[in-house]
Amino acid sequence: MTLLKPIIRGGLVALVCFSAPAIAGLLTDLEPDWKEGEHTLPAPPRETGLREFFVSSASPNHFYIDEDSIMVGDDGVVRYTLVIRSAGGATNVTHEGIRCASGTWRLYATGRAGGQWSAVRDEEWKPIVGNAYNRPRAALSEDHICDGPVPPRDRNEVLRRLRGEASTFMKSGK
Known part of the structure; x- marks a missing residue:
């Protein structure tokens, strides 16, 4: 058993280090027919x-x-x-996207001075976790965008949630 302790400990470290990409891959595999829709980058943000x-x-x-940039795509991705x-x-x-069904997010572009976008080369969907780097995505996903694995009905629903307004679904009592 003493000989197994380093192996088990090493295996746990490897599991922790490699689990995030593996989890994202597993989540994507749950819907093998899912295809990401096309979209265009929005105008630069206005104050x-x-x-x-x-x-x-x-x-x-x-x-x-x-x-102004919030968009709920037909592919289930909320882009913002x-x-x-x-x-x-x-x-x-x-400019990013959140996919509620898989609990993942993707970076599309970074903003540059002068209001220009610079597309990123990394097209990987990453798991949303509550660590320091990902915390903004976790807050958006949990508090404003997703109902578990379900994306909002439309852009207006996201806006209502961000503004702290009750949804029309809740107001109607359905």
Whole structure:
């Protein structure tokens, strides 16, 4: 048994290190016929279209979603532009998508000065986990976009949730 302890411990470390990509692959395999739809990158975010949302009291950053960019695709992907502002004034702009059915997210493009987009080469869907890097996606997914594995009915539903309004579904008593 003493000889097995390092092997078991090493196996657990390997499982933890490699589980996130494996989980994303397994989740994607649950719907083998799923195809991601085409979409175009939105206009750069406007200051008046930014809606702040809570991510964590531990972060000094401010997190915003560009309301104008929110789109619920026929493929079940909710696409949006995320703006993160650090306490020091740096701004990070990304265009991303969340797929509720698989609990995954994808980065499409990063924003550059002058309002231009720079497409990313990585087309992998990654699992949404609550770690520091992924916390904005987890907050969006859990609090504003997904009902478990179900995406919102439409863009207006996401906007209502971000604004803290009750959904029309809940108001109608259905």
